[in-house]
Amino acid sequence: MFKSKALKIFVPILCLVFIAAFAKHRLIDNKHLPESHLFSKDMDETSGLAASGLYNDIYYAHNDSGDTSRFFAITADGHLKSTIYYTGINRDHLGVIDCEDIAVGPGPLKGKSYVYVGDIGDNSANRAYITIYRAEENKRWLTDSLTHTAVTKLNLKYPDGAKDAESMAIDPIEKLLYIITKRGDSVGVYTSPLKYKAGDTVTLQFRGRLFFEGLKPFKWITAADIAKDGQQILIRSYEKIYYWQRLKNEPIWQTLRRKPRELPYKQEKQGEAIGFTPDGKGYYTTSEGAYAPIYYYTIPKN
Numbered sequence: 528m529f530k531s532k533a534l535k536i537f538v539p540i541l542c543l544v545f546i547a548a549f550a551k552h553r554l555i556d557n558k559h560l561p562e563s564h565l566f567s568k569d570m571d572e573t574s575g576l577a578a579s580g581l582y583n584d585i586y587y588a589h590n591d592s593g594d595t596s597r598f599f600a601i602t603a604d605g606h607l608k609s610t611i612y613y614t615g616i617n618r619d620h621l622g623v624i625d626c627e628d629i630a631v632g633p634g635p636l637k638g639k640s641y642v643y644v645g646d647i648g649d650n651s652a653n654r655a656y657i658t659i660y661r662a663e664e665n666k667r668w669l670t671d672s673l674t675h676t677a678v679t680k681l682n683l684k685y686p687d688g689a690k691d692a693e694s695m696a697i698d699p700i701e702k703l704l705y706i707i708t709k710r711g712d713s714v715g716v717y718t719s720p721l722k723y724k725a726g727d728t729v730t731l732q733f734r735g736r737l738f739f740e741g742l743k744p745f746k747w748i749t750a751a752d753i754a755k756d757g758q759q760i761l762i763r764s765y766e767k768i769y770y771w772q773r774l775k776n777e778p779i780w781q782t783l784r785r786k787p788r789e790l791p792y793k794q795e796k797q798g799e800a801i802g803f804t805p806d807g808k809g810y811y812t813t814s815e816g817a818y819a820p821i822y823y824y825t826i827p828k829n
Contacts, residue, residue: 561820562811563604570599570607571817574693575629576802577752580640581664586802586811587642589626591693596622596660598629598644600668603804603811605821609668613660613678615646623658625649627799628750630704631664632697634721640664644678645695647706652689656682656728659695659704682728683719690715693799694751694762697721698779705779706731707762709747713738716780734780739764749799753779754807759826761790761810763801768792768812770826791824 565573565588574591579600585608589598596615600608615622625648634641644660660678667674683706694707702721708714717731739746745766752761760771760779769787773779792798795814803810809825 562823564818564820565601565605565813566818567599567601567607568817569610570601570819572815573813573819574627574799574815575645575695575750576800576811576813577629577631577642578755578802578805579664580631580755580805582669583805585669587629587631588800588813589629589644591627591799591815592625592648594621594623594626598626598642603821603823605813607672609671610673611662611668612673612675613644613662615660616658616680617646623660624654627693628695630695630697630752631755632699632721632753633702634661634663636663643695643697643704645692645706647683647692647695649689649691652691654689656684657692657706658682679723679725681719681723682726684728684730685717686730686733687715693749696751696753696760698753698757699755700757700776701778703779705751705753707737707748707751709749710743712743714748716783718780734778735784737762737783739767739769741766750801752802752810754803755805756807759803759807761801761803762787763792763798763812765798766792766794768801768810768824790826793822795820795822 572590576588579585597612623646626646627648628645630643642662646658659681662676662678690708692708696705703718706717713736716734746764750763758773762769768790770790771782773782797815800813813819813821
């Protein structure tokens with residue numbers, strides 16, 4: 528009799544435990560499983576990611592130092608659609624030196640969408656200037672597996688000496704290009720107008736410094752993105768993702784002065800890429816390494 532009563536109590540409890548464990552696995556643990564991975568072996572040092580401004584399910588990515596002057600159009604699940612080559616200005620380094628981030632935003636022609644590739648890496652902090660390459664988005668990138676695009680080049684100088692940076696983003700509201708430096712106990716925020724002529728050399732404007740807690744090099748800043756509508760900002764380090772919401776179209780450098788929220792993130796081998804989805808409801812991350820995993824996260828409402 529006692530065993531029968533005990534079983535009647537124990538079995539439902541055991542079932543509830545299994546149900547709870549299954550729910551945790553589906554609802555919590557699986558949030559941090561990769562959505563997919565990068566399928567092209569050419570993408571082995573991925574350092575930047577940005578959603579197309581025109582085409583659904585298309586993202587742009589690129590490798591960092593050691594690669595030639597090119598970037599990739601990929602689907603959200605990592606399949607390569609096109610490799611897009613352009614002519615860089617540094618002939619001794621395959622056209623570019625160290626491309627570290629990529630962004631999509633407005634440009635000189637109204638109604639057009641442009642890709643900005645940031646050759647902004649400078650590990651030794653000795654470059655006379657860094658270079659941004661701007662290319663207008665093109666339908667051929669969806670159909671031609673290999674293509675070449677014209678670019679407009681902008682050279683940028685820091686007002687306070689050379690810096691290493693891996694984070695670049697475009698503010699579509701104020702039409703500013705943002706660069707956030709990588710190293711140091713705190714990092715610098717700099718801007719430049721998107722309106723420029725080919726080959727211009729412009730001095731960046733210093734907007735302030737950001738401090739992030741943590742140990743070096745884990746807290747070094749490796750990527751940034753601004754949502755398509757300009758209302759949300761993401762900055763990532765090797766171990767954390769930070770999030771801000773803009774208030775009433777204030778300058779983003781002012782938004783960044785407020786304390787950020789920390790968003791979900793599964794530690795990656797060498798995470799250096801982050802990009803909002805076009806609707807701004809989520810974001811993707813990926814990292815360096817051949818066939819690197821792609822993670823998707825929904826932005827929490829609170």
